[in-house]
Amino acid sequence: MANKSDYFGLGRVVSIILAIIPFTAWILGMITRFSEGKIVAGIIRIFGGWLIWVIDLVLMIVSGHILRLLNI
Numbered sequence: 001m002a003n004k005s006d007y008f009g010l011g012r013v014v015s016i017i018l019a020i021i022p023f024t025a026w027i028l029g030m031i032t033r034f035s036e037g038k039i040v041a042g043i044i045r046i047f048g049g050w051l052i053w054v055i056d057l058v059l060m061i062v063s064g065h066i067l068r069l070l071n072i
Contacts, residue, residue: 006032012064019060022053029056029066041070 007015007028019025026049034042045052056066 006060006064006066008032015064016060019057019066022050025053025056026050029053032066038070041068044070 007018010018018028026045029049029052030042030045033045052067052069059065059067
């Protein structure tokens with residue numbers, strides 16, 4: 001069974017490729033947080049997503065998941 005990653009259950013390699021592109025990582029991170037029902041975290045990603053991008057990229061490579069700073 002393939003190891004699932006954060007971006008909609010896509011494979012880890014595909015998620016890393018998508019995370020490398022800043023605009024795609026920003027949009028997918030925002031959509032992922034909204035789909036989890038984390039409205040505040042999604043709104044923060046709308047305005048601060050560019051700052052979170054580098055952390056998301058590192059975490060996606062290391063663990064296969066994006067940053068989950070807020071669980072609100």
